[in-house]
Amino acid sequence: MKIKVGILGATGNVGQRFIQMLENHPIFELEALGASERSLGKTYKEACYWYQTEPIPEDVSKAVVVSTNPDDKAYEDVDIVFSALPSDLAKKLEPAFAKAGKYVFSNASAMRMEKDVPLIVPEVNYEHFGMIEVQKSNNNTDGAVITNPNCSTIAAVLSLKPIMDKFGIDLVNITTMQAVSGAGYDGVPSMAILDNLVPHIGGEEEKMQTESLKILGNFEENGFKNANFKMGVSCNRVPVIDGHTESIFVKTTEETTPEEIINAMNDFDPLKRFNLPSYAKPIVIRSEIDRPQPRLDRNTGNGMSIVVGRVRKDPIFTVKYTALEHNTIRGAAGASVLNAELFVQKYL
Amino acid sequence: MKIKVGILGATGNVGQRFIQMLENHPIFELEALGASERSLGKTYKEACYWYQTEPIPEDVSKAVVVSTNPDDKAYEDVDIVFSALPSDLAKKLEPAFAKAGKYVFSNASAMRMEKDVPLIVPEVNYEHFGMIEVQKSNNNTDGAVITNPNCSTIAAVLSLKPIMDKFGIDLVNITTMQAVSGAGYDGVPSMAILDNLVPHIGGEEEKMQTESLKILGNFEENGFKNANFKMGVSCNRVPVIDGHTESIFVKTTEETTPEEIINAMNDFDPLKRFNLPSYAKPIVIRSEIDRPQPRLDRNTGNGMSIVVGRVRKDPIFTVKYTALEHNTIRGAAGASVLNAELFVQKYL
Amino acid sequence: MKIKVGILGATGNVGQRFIQMLENHPIFELEALGASERSLGKTYKEACYWYQTEPIPEDVSKAVVVSTNPDDKAYEDVDIVFSALPSDLAKKLEPAFAKAGKYVFSNASAMRMEKDVPLIVPEVNYEHFGMIEVQKSNNNTDGAVITNPNCSTIAAVLSLKPIMDKFGIDLVNITTMQAVSGAGYDGVPSMAILDNLVPHIGGEEEKMQTESLKILGNFEENGFKNANFKMGVSCNRVPVIDGHTESIFVKTTEETTPEEIINAMNDFDPLKRFNLPSYAKPIVIRSEIDRPQPRLDRNTGNGMSIVVGRVRKDPIFTVKYTALEHNTIRGAAGASVLNAELFVQKYL
Amino acid sequence: MKIKVGILGATGNVGQRFIQMLENHPIFELEALGASERSLGKTYKEACYWYQTEPIPEDVSKAVVVSTNPDDKAYEDVDIVFSALPSDLAKKLEPAFAKAGKYVFSNASAMRMEKDVPLIVPEVNYEHFGMIEVQKSNNNTDGAVITNPNCSTIAAVLSLKPIMDKFGIDLVNITTMQAVSGAGYDGVPSMAILDNLVPHIGGEEEKMQTESLKILGNFEENGFKNANFKMGVSCNRVPVIDGHTESIFVKTTEETTPEEIINAMNDFDPLKRFNLPSYAKPIVIRSEIDRPQPRLDRNTGNGMSIVVGRVRKDPIFTVKYTALEHNTIRGAAGASVLNAELFVQKYL
Missing domain, CATH: 3.40.50.720 (NAD(P)-binding Rossmann-like Domain)
Structure with missing residues (x-):
């Protein structure tokens, strides 16, 4: 039944x-x-x-x-x-x-x-x-x-979770490039976005900053307790139908390397044992220098996996990487x- | 003559x-x-x-x-x-x-x-x-x-210079969204970029990081001396004909506010007195919440001004803002x- | 005054x-x-x-x-x-x-x-x-x-007028590829047109067919008299900001050649003598094989000229050509x- | 085996x-x-x-x-x-x-x-x-x-065949709006096609005109005999990844109506009995006023069906309609x- x-x-x-x-x-x-x-x-x-x-x-x-x-x-x-x-x-x-x-x-x-x-x-x-x-x-x-x-919060917290669990997180900086479908069918006029991008999405930066800390925080007897790191975000709309792309910079608490981060993401799979109908591996890593790309990679795992690539060192943060999520499916x-x-x- | x-x-x-x-x-x-x-x-x-x-x-x-x-x-x-x-x-x-x-x-x-x-x-x-x-x-x-x-370095250093002069700079983080014309006429196939973006531009991140420190550094008797701050960059190609857009985050040495940063940028005009033929005010500030946008703003000052908007506080850095530059003219x-x-x- | x-x-x-x-x-x-x-x-x-x-x-x-x-x-x-x-x-x-x-x-x-x-x-x-x-x-x-x-009628009648005057017109067939600005700022959602086209514009085909015959007809004592040819139209919306492009096929009453048509269009300039402030040469001919193109040619004559190219023979009609018009300026x-x-x- | x-x-x-x-x-x-x-x-x-x-x-x-x-x-x-x-x-x-x-x-x-x-x-x-x-x-x-x-010939001949068989064809006029993938991955630079279209594809009009007559013609003892109608074509490249769209006008030999044409297309299914692995119904009719559209309809029948819509009367030809084909699959x-x-x- x-x-x-x-x-x-x-x-x-x-x-x-x-x-x-x-x-x-x-x-x-x-x-x-x-x-x-x-x-x-x-x-x-x-x-x-x-x-x-x-x-x-x-x-x-x-x-x-x-x-x-x-x-x-x-x-x-x-x-x-x-x-x-x-x-x-x-x-x-x-x-x-x-x-x-x-x-x-x-x-x-x-x-x-x-x-x-x-x-x-x-x-x-x-x-x-x-x-x-x-x-x-x-x-x-x-x-x-x-x-x-x-939608844009999900790619962030999914990719941050294995990093936080293994190495701790002090600082997160994200610039998003978000698809037009995130605003609904009539949300973004074609005249606003053809040969263009819009460096603002109402309320989005605040949502990402507050939601991420709640989700990555703890559930305790008397309520939720926010995660204990700082996060700053800049949101942009780009002429892409589906698929939010995010440039993410993370400073970890403990020292680590891009390779260890990749391994942590690859190993991250806490729902696998439940065999849920809509389940897909949460993070798929691409090793090509120019991936993930929204048009090519958004349907990975029937749109339920986020795709991460270009995990590399950064002069300020510990690592930077690009994460992609199908915003109307996974997001x-x-x-x-x-x-x-x-x-x-x-x-x- | x-x-x-x-x-x-x-x-x-x-x-x-x-x-x-x-x-x-x-x-x-x-x-x-x-x-x-x-x-x-x-x-x-x-x-x-x-x-x-x-x-x-x-x-x-x-x-x-x-x-x-x-x-x-x-x-x-x-x-x-x-x-x-x-x-x-x-x-x-x-x-x-x-x-x-x-x-x-x-x-x-x-x-x-x-x-x-x-x-x-x-x-x-x-x-x-x-x-x-x-x-x-x-x-x-x-x-x-x-x-x-x-090209992508110019919007960065032009907007950073007045900040550095007035408040000092400790850290700079930039994510770029760059126009296809930056790769030359044949550089980006339409199949690579329609309904898509590419999170990689060969050599671009390294160029921005090294060039910016040289330009913002000093000329001394025995050579150039790099500026003394750290800068991390992530570069992306987006389906825009002309106009590189950059989400820039800056941590200043001295405390300051978005208003003071805006004033410093507005006052920045060291070439004005020379009356050069191709001169335009180097930084034009837009106060609208959703500007600058490449299609609408790239021709500001005949393409020789960069346009800055959304100067605001950030949880990690002192300020963040969006800068736009006509990449084949000013850039x-x-x-x-x-x-x-x-x-x-x-x-x- | x-x-x-x-x-x-x-x-x-x-x-x-x-x-x-x-x-x-x-x-x-x-x-x-x-x-x-x-x-x-x-x-x-x-x-x-x-x-x-x-x-x-x-x-x-x-x-x-x-x-x-x-x-x-x-x-x-x-x-x-x-x-x-x-x-x-x-x-x-x-x-x-x-x-x-x-x-x-x-x-x-x-x-x-x-x-x-x-x-x-x-x-x-x-x-x-x-x-x-x-x-x-x-x-x-x-x-x-x-x-x-x-808007889409103007490119048609402007290019047809010199043909009608010199050689007479029996049949006109047009397929349009129209810019999104023709529908107003909010008219075409980006989700409707990115990586897409829409083969229908409400009422447009009927307007082109009826308006063209009125305009190319005569003003007589007791009213307007429609031009005496048949015209069939198919209208499409394409992902272009400004500039309607039309594939036009014309069967003339008298025999003629593409060269004679080009000459007739080039010579067509009935308003020149009035020195009107917004005047531009009404038809500009491009000889390149792949012009006119909306992004490159729509601003010809400050957007007041239509641009015609690819005038050539057709197996059914006398000639076919491509006409372009800046739809929110000239149109x-x-x-x-x-x-x-x-x-x-x-x-x- | x-x-x-x-x-x-x-x-x-x-x-x-x-x-x-x-x-x-x-x-x-x-x-x-x-x-x-x-x-x-x-x-x-x-x-x-x-x-x-x-x-x-x-x-x-x-x-x-x-x-x-x-x-x-x-x-x-x-x-x-x-x-x-x-x-x-x-x-x-x-x-x-x-x-x-x-x-x-x-x-x-x-x-x-x-x-x-x-x-x-x-x-x-x-x-x-x-x-x-x-x-x-x-x-x-x-x-x-x-x-x-x-590629662009296939949508034409597939949709014309049931018309020719039932009513005969005298004249065919086609204007195409073709996807960039038809030119190969590097074929169309993004600078050539963003916010633009190109009203020319080398050799395409000639190919469509000659190939269609050969295919719709007869195989006889001593060779192929071309079909006996006239066909004129105008080809355009538009910013669409996959899916050629064609505005097709047909003058039939016998009188007929859009409804009869739709029925003939719907009934057209000569390969059904072979149960071929890549078979799909060759022509799928859409009744919505604004279909077919390449992004929404190109994958119909796993990309092996062409999609026809807007079958309607025309002042010059008997009917006009829009046909769509996935150009790198069916085409x-x-x-x-x-x-x-x-x-x-x-x-x-």
Whole structure:
């Protein structure tokens, strides 16, 4: 018997990626496609402009879009909802679904920094799932909200985790080059980005800096405790469809070498033993001098692996490297689904 | 009476920019268009695929291309040659032109790090022109080779100079996002860069790190003395035609604020009093949250100003900011021409 | 004494181009910047996101945006308004301005096909200005609405006119490759067009087919009479910022050759004698095998010339050629301004 | 027992696509990777810059590259070679391989228009395979050269064939918008195509015009007889990685409607009964107003289907439509492989 799931915000770019991740899923069965009033009662095909390169799954295409109201009877048998809601709606609706007894795995930013909401990259900090019981108790609910971080945060924390574990981290400096899909389908006008780049993404630098410290920090009795290093970020938008690329500089606590860092990343594989359906090796190392590249490498591990290359010494930091992540798979829908898969297997 | 000048490597991308910079120039008169054997004896129009958005100047179009041999009589009356030669040819030919009594203003990398060759960004270190006499004496020549740095170095040192002068610099970290024109017309295949970026540019990081310290260092009796700070760089190629963008992080020696840094950059204008033909205010500050952008801002000051924006605090460094430079004007042909203009006015 | 003019829809992409065309204009003085309620009372700089590569003219930057109500006293001394309004607003407001005694030179599509509204490309059919008196009389107004065609129509009719005059035209077939700026700043999301093209532009094919026949037709006592040839069009959007490119096939009534067509186009210059401020040679012929190209050639004649190349024989049609037009200058703002300049000189 | 095959020109863009098509192929086994002297003796991984988005098949990666000499013992057991050679080499080497008893399925243009060389799109004219016996007899060889057309020709003839069969064709007019991969990895510099298009592809218009008439013509006792309609073409290069898009206009002999044309295309499926490994429905019709689009639709049928949309009336021609083809799969490597699969099944 599969677990029945719903999607909130099913017609947008991340919603479409959720649908792709859940197609023929071995443990989840897609039951409810929630979207805004405009789409209500239409078939999914009518309601959405599908802009993925694979066709809409046949059954989804014909399914009728429902509301995002937790009382909608479409959610009656649903245990888990995946949220791709805009932030303002997420703030209202996600707690409402938790109150209605659902586990909400959310890609929205609204609840990420709440004190009793876990912010999880499962390879990095699945022990933070422990906060779910606190959250339920605080709010007197049967369900809970579990979030995954901002797309650009994931490549950072995934690649930093094995370094932190082995050598400790004092300082992290990151400059991102982020794909246009991160802003949603209508987010970046072509006139803004053809033959151009934009050296600013609203709120992104702050999100990366605060989220990373929460995720790489500890879950303790009385709350989350931030990781104890400094991190500075500069974010840029570039004319790439999918795939965030990051130039990352790290100063470790203990001395180390690029070779040892590469080995630590290669060995890093804490979820392997769970055999999760959406699992892929979290970090794939490329040895070519000019990789990773977003167009060529973003689909590594079906878009669930980050790809790291050019690990080398730096005059100021201990090492620098380039990390790449498929921002709408590993950095969004895939992140929520992997969280849910691990949660189901380990905690339900 | 104008000074007669030649161009070595006149048909390539930087050569074309030299031609544009020298059109109707008030003190230089273009006399010799030197190129490889393939082009010899053809009119410039026949010899070159002109890919600038302004037409070829009429007289240049009809001029006959000559050799790059300093004995060619086309160079007889020429006092200055501008070099856009590839590095291997530059290594041989630039000293030969100096021996033939010419001042060679070179955009090539071959001679930049030689002990007696000045590497000049005129707003930053024109006192390094003093090395010319040493070079002449060392080589027993009447001419000399004067270089300008790699394109991506110029935005860095121009924006760092006012900071260094006022507050001192301890650490500099830069991630670049560089335009395809920096690799020459054929340098970056479209299949390599459409919907993509490449996190590597051969030799670029090393050049930026070594050249910047030489330029920001001192000219002393017995040689150049490097600036005394550490600098780490990560270079990327992005799908932009013209305009290198750099995310720059600086730790100053003395405490300071973004506002003070902005003021220092705004006040920085050491060449203004010379009224040089190609002069533009070296640093233009943009206050919008999402500027500078290469497509919109690269032509600021006819491509001779760098544009700085987003000066702000950083958790690790004192400040971070974004700098933009037109890489084939300010970063290449314009750099050589401005060097020559100042040299002529101040030293000839 | 200059003629005072206003712009309706001053903050959008075409509005910005109007501002650039009218900067330092010898006969027009920009007096009123009309925009929607959202912008009212703000300075132009505050009200608009300026995305041109040249800075906002200083005086415009500080000017206060006014309403688009003809009763607004900002329009009191204005004789001419240029309209870059969206179609639905144009339909209401342009006749209202005409009623208020203004000449409205409109780039909007709303009124183009009205029976008493002239649709003018001045090199092609300025005798259609004759309809202005009919329109005034029909509506009992002192002002009138004068339109210019859809951007992609202009390259077509300008290049067809000299062919029609000399050899007659039986059939015209066009496939367009149109720049994203034609859809307005937000019109084409980057996700829709990076590494892609879109083989459809709403209403464009119909507009080109109907407008071309009106423009190339005759103005007669009792109305316009369409040109007497057939025209079929297929429109595509491509990832180009500015510059519509068109593959055009023409079957002429009389036999002719590519050389004769080239000569006819080269000789075509009916406005030269008027010395209009925005005038440029209407058709510039390029002889290179691979021109015109939008990035390299769109600014020919300050964006007011169309560029034609590859005029050659075709197995079905008499000739085929490629035509290029800067769609937001020659194809929009520049078209209205040139209409107004000729109207003022010849009819006022 | 699988048939052993080789690839000539294995390291280039089309060669890489051949490798992908032949991975885990049910009837072909890849035995010889032939390339130029530069690559000889290296492993394939060392010899080639692999720029596909899927990794190199493991066994190919380690295989050693061999010469393109038919006497090389690497070809001893090979029955079929696929050729992705440049035209000049193809002219020499393909007949040499035929003489050595191999069947050469070639994507090169060199031999396509030879009188006894079949030029085949298997859904359209597989009866032209009959010419193989004539060729063998003419040249006294055991092998033969079988070609597939130029990439842009295939979308044309595939979509025209069902129209011709049902309604007859009098006139065809095509304007292409072709992807950069069609020119090979280094073929189109990024500076040539970013924010641009190029209205010319050397030899392409002529190839489309001549090849289409040969393919759609008849194979008769004494030779091929061209199809009896006129066709005019205009070719353009656009900034798209993969996927040629074509605006096609057709005048049929008998009257018909867009609906009948759509039905004829939908019903067109002459290879279905053969169950060929690389087979996909040849024409997939999209009903959306703005499809096909290269980025979204090029992988339809694993890149082996062409996608047709916007079938509609035209004022001059009977219908016009947009056709899309994956130019390096269906238009190159896949075309040769499908030819070979049918040949093996039906004629060997």
